[in-house]
Amino acid sequence: GENVEQHPSTLSVQEGDSAVIKCTYSDSASNYFPWYKQELGKGPQLIIDIRSNVGEKKDQRIAVTLNKTAKHFSLHITETQPEDSAVYFCAATKVLTYSGAGSYQLTFGKGTKLSVIP
Amino acid sequence: DSGVTQTPKHLITATGQRVTLRCSPRSGDLSVYWYQQSLDQGLQFLIQYYNGEERAKGNILERFSAQQFPDLHSELNLSSLELGDSALYFCASSVGVEGTEAFFGQGTRLTVV
Numbered sequence: 001g002e003n004v005e006q007h008p009s010t011l012s013v014q015e016g017d018s019a020v021i022k023c024t025y026s027d028s029a030s031n032y033f034p035w036y037k038q039e040l041g042k043g044p045q046l047i048i049d050i051r052s053n054v055g056e057k058k059d060q061r062i063a064v065t066l067n068k069t070a071k072h073f074s075l076h077i078t079e080t081q082p083e084d085s086a087v088y089f090c091a092a093t094k095v096l097t098y099s100g101a102g103s104y105q106l107t108f109g110k111g112t113k114l115s116v117i118p
Numbered sequence: 119d120s121g122v123t124q125t126p127k128h129l130i131t132a133t134g135q136r137v138t139l140r141c142s143p144r145s146g147d148l149s150v151y152w153y154q155q156s157l158d159q160g161l162q163f164l165i166q167y168y169n170g171e172e173r174a175k176g177n178i179l180e181r182f183s184a185q186q187f188p189d190l191h192s193e194l195n196l197s198s199l200e201l202g203d204s205a206l207y208f209c210a211s212s213v214g215v216e217g218t219e220a221f222f223g224q225g226t227r228l229t230v231v
Contacts, residue, residue, distance in 0.1 A: 032216070032217070032218050034218075034219075034220075036222070041224075042224060042225075043120065043122075043208055043222035043223050043224045043225050044161070044208070044210075044222045045120065045222070046219065046220065046221060046222075049218065049219065089160075089161065091161075093216070093217050093218070105151075105163045105166065105174050105176055105217060106151075106161075106163060106217055106220065107163070108160055108161040108162075109160070110160045111160060
């Protein structure tokens with residue numbers, strides 16, 4: 001099955017610096033790659049996603065890049081702020097066939113705990 | 119607020135018991151997904167329903183079952199509970215079956231004692 005590796009597991013940056021989190025996936029059939037932010041006591045929140053027909057996507061201070069050949073994708077956060085402190089998860093989808101139907105399931109990385117130091 | 123509602127927020131129960139977790143998806147979403155989050159296993163996909171029908175199964179134990187009702191809310195039933203079932207259980211929903219743009223609820227923290 002799909003396997004998603006995420007690095008680093010913890011990351012500390014100074015406020016205002018950039019943070020980069022990297023993920024690799026194993027299944028070349030995966031074609032959708034979301035990133036989630038999970039704050040303490042809350043559910044994962046979708047912050048950005050990218051599809052396999054796109055190499056890069058930006059949304060204000062957040063960007064995601066995808067290298068299909070190398071099967072890796074990265075989250076870039078610029079000008080980090082203390083409120084960016086959270087656990088970030090990458091995920092990838094692949095098509096599953098069950099009883100003749102098609103569906104996708106998200107396979108998550110283990111998460112990166114980002115701490116932004118004021 | 120993601121628009122996905124899960125109840126209860128916390129649940130403490132004894133081994134061997136059965137519990138039911140409830141999820142109301144965002145308005146307009148037809149797919150509901152259940153995930154288990156534990157410290158050692160991370161977020162694990164359990165099962166997906168789309169418009170009342172089961173669409174995909176992940177690492178769901180035979181002691182666990184789920185269903186989606188005509189009003190699209192879903193319930194996850196956990197029976198013969200063991201200590202190792204203690205975890206956060208999340209429900210997510212999306213418009214389509216593809217799993218894209220899935221929004222998560224706040225989760226139910228299950229503690230089995």
